Amino acid sequence: MGPDIKRRRLLPWAVVGLWVVVIAVAAMFAGKLSDVSRDEAVDYLPASADSTHVEKVRQELPGGETTDLIVVYHRDGGLTADDRTTAEEQLARVATEQKLTAPPKGIPSEDGTLLMYPIASAVPDEPGIDKEAVQIAFVEDVRALTSEGGGSGGSSGLDIEVAGSGALQSDMEAVFESIDGTLMMATVLVVAVLLIITYRSPFLWIVPLFVVGAAAVSSMAVVYGLVQAFDTVVSSQSSAIMTVLVFGAGTDYALLIVARYREELRRVPQPYDAMRIALRGCGPAVLASSGTVAAGLLCLMAADLNSSSGMGPIAAIGVVCALIAMLTLLPAVLVLLGRRVFWPLIPVHGSEGKQRRSFFAAMGTSAARKPVAVLVTGLVVLGALALGVLNLPGALKQEDGFIDRPESVVGMARLADAFPEQSAQPISIMAPDAKAGAALDTARSVSGVAEAERGRSGGGWTEITVFAKDAPESAGETATIERLRSTLDDETYVGGPSAQQIDLADTNARDRLYVIPLVVIAVLLILIALLRSLVAPLMLVFAVVVVWGASMGIGGLVFEPLLGFAGMDPGLALLSFVFLVALGVDYGIFLMHRMREEALKGAEPEAAALTALRTTGGVIASAGVVLAATFGVLASLPLVMLVEMGLLVAVGVLLDTFLVRTYLVTSASVLLGRKVWWPGALSKPPAAPRTGEGQPGRNGPGDQDGPGDREREPVGTGA
Structure with missing residues (x-):
């Protein structure tokens, strides 16, 4: 047995064995990530804002941070x-059983x-104390002590709610705690169903799903290690986004690799050699694709908003783990399973698939026939849709952030109705x-200030509690906060829930000015390096x-008119x-990289564009x-912010997939011809015409599907 044959047999087993060890170790730590996730106010606030400074100082005051x-x-x-007697008795029990900062x-x-x-109630600032758990326990205890003799919708007619910023935060925590399990199960189910439909095989779908699951476990373990080693802040929001990215991006890479591997199995007798080819x-397209996503996410580190800057590296870790798993574990498992994993559509060496007209070939032909009309029509449609930004709702208020109104929101609404002349939320x-x-x-x-009184003191600071005359987060209260900030000394800071919302909106506006150009530049540089061109990257971006x-x-057009959302998250x-730029460029990379392959083999620009669309369209x-x-x-x-995020990215990806890549990029490439590769060598006409390989309608040795070269799946399959 020669060394090459030994390597072919041993290398896949070695890779799988290594991953078994990785998964076994990672599984011990991945489940602990939710235990170290933090969702305190400062974790979502701008690093340099007044309200963030106030929140940090409040935690250092005697007794520590308070739950209001x-x-x-x-x-x-x-x-x-x-009713009044009931209230007095209940609050007396609360004061007896809980350590309150002042009598009720x-x-x-x-x-x-x-x-x-x-x-x-003050949260002790002592080592080893889980502040979030203490705050949640306090809210739950108060709700339990006040639940007797009334309750929202109770038969007595007395409605009792525990509201305030502490209750709002507790209700938010309860929602976040339910997200992890729900999100993971729902994502696995969705990906499994789509892979079964795509591959039409009882076995093949299990392989990429298993591999992406291994990547998800590994990424959670890595992030948990960062938390322990460097005290990295992980929020429930960033953890949820990382999970979605691992499954989404990882499955995308798997689809591309499996599709190319199956094609090579028809040309190459041995699975090991087919996978290597x-x-x-x-491989370059997958690497560039993951590179654009990771680079775009890492650009978020330049954001001043803590939730955005913290999400960047965590989500990038998920993408990198997905990439490593798809380039190592997936190929190894597929090689070991051989051709039989594709049953019943087994790609036999030397075989040709059923000859069916490709849906994407038809789309490419229609784009090439009237490229100007297609390009102009597509841009007009997208431009018309973009006009909907004029109807976007304003900033999302804290109490409007829930799909279902929890007790804290109901209570705050009652307070706003009962005290219209004064805010019940302190500044x-x-x-x-x-x-x-x-x-x-x-x-x-x-x-605009209704009343103000001195609060706690300590560490050289004194807290002053102010109540505005206007309702929380209203235009009147916002104006009052701005007047306070402009009137008070520069060394005095104004914070509180409403001030935090103002700082969030201002900081997000600033972050967009800095981060968006960084993302564009990072993506452009990667595309230029991959495609050896300036025009093609600019077109894709x-x-x-x-x-x-x-x-x-x-x-x-959807958020407020159809879904009834009262606002949009500032971030x-x-x-x-x-997400849309980094992830959307992925599909441009798949398409343009294949177009470049065809051009290198001598295909004319139009033929290269149509072949690229025909062969990569399904994937x-x-x-x-x-x-x-x-x-x-x-x-x-x-949560409204996650619903809005999911809908925007999902709609954008579908627009990019079925309109921009298939029609607009193809038609633009046909119009530009060789100029799409300027100033690279491919932008210049060949010195002499080539014959044989690479001619339109012919398959060169590295070509993928020619007409009728593979089993054609329905639209949307890339198996």
Whole structure:
């Protein structure tokens, strides 16, 4: 037995064995990632904002960070004496069993229908204490102690809700805790169904699903290791996005590799050799594809918003793990299983598939017949859709962030109705001790302030609590916060929930100005290196930017008019741009890389474009549907920001897959001809005409499908 034969037999087994060890070790740590995820306010706030500084200082005050609640008692016809007695008894028990920063004091509404009790409990700032768990436990205990004798919808007619920023955060935590398992199961199910439809095989779909699962477990273990080693902050949002990217991008890479491998099995007798040739052919495209996604995500590190900058490297780790698994474990498993894994559509060596007219060949022909009309029509359609951005809703308020209204949101709505003349949500001012008195006097004199009082002091800082006259997150309260910031000393900071929303909107606007150009430059550089051209990369990037604009426009037509969403998450525009540009360029890479292969073999520009579309169209369609479906899973989750993200990216990917790549890029390539490769060597006419291989309609040794060269699947398959 020669060394080459030994390598062919041993290498796949060695790779699988190594991955078995990796999976076994990773599984021990992957499940712990949710335990170290953090969803505190500072993890989602801008790093340099006033409100972030206030939140950090509040955690250092005596007693540590506080959990602020408002217990709301409401009866439509007016509170009775028994209702007030019930409230006093319940709050007395709360004060006895919980460590409150101050005794509870009831504040009635003018119409007598509502009584509110603002309360707060300090979270000990001690090593080893899980602050989030302590805060959630406090909210749950207060809700349990106040649930007797009333309750929303109770038979007594007395409605009791625990609201306030602490309750809102607790309800948000409860939603995030339910996301991990739901998202993973839904994503696995969606990918499995689509792979079964794509491959029409009882066995083949299991292989890429198993491999992408291994990549997901590995990525979670790596991120958990980063948390332990470097105290990296991982939020539930970034963890959810990483899971979607691993399954979406990983399955896309698997579809491309499996499709190319099956084609080579018809030309090459041994699976090992067929896989080696397949990886040599599509490997650069897969590497460039993952490189654009990872580079685009890493550009998020330049964002000032903590949730965006933290998401970048975590999501990039997921993409890299998916890439490594698809270039090592997937080929090894496929080689070991041999041709039989494709049953019943087994690619026999030397065989030819059924001769059917390719759907994508027909699309390419129609684009090539009238390229100007196709290109102009497509751009007009996308431009018209982009006009929908004029109808996008405003910034999403905290209480509008849930699909279903939890108790905290119901309580805050009651407070807004009962106290229209004053906000029930405090504005926090953090002033140096030496300037606290002056800051308090200044705050009381600012127009729009209903009342202000001195709070806790410690570490050289004093907290001043301010209540505005206008409702939380209204235009009036926003103006009051801005007046406070412009009037108070530069060393005094204004924060609180409403100020955080203002800072989020401002920072997201700033981040878009910095991060979007970085993403475009990073993607362009990778495309230039891969395609050896300037024109083709510019064309691809322009195409995905147009798709992003059209997707945002569709959001404006759908979010509020059809779905009833009261606002849009401030970070949605930036994150959707990064995902759509980085992921959308993937399909451009698959198409243009194959077009370049055909051009290198001597094919004329139009023939190269049509061959590339015919041979990669099925793979691109399958990959696009899978990626759109995985992001679409986010739309089933109970948070508005994730639903909006899932819908935007899913719609954008489908537009890119079935309109931009198939029609617009193909028609533009036909119009530009050799200029699409300028200034590379392919932009110049060949010195002499070539005969034989590479001519239109002929298959060269490295060519993929010629007409009737493979079993044709229905539209959207890439098997």
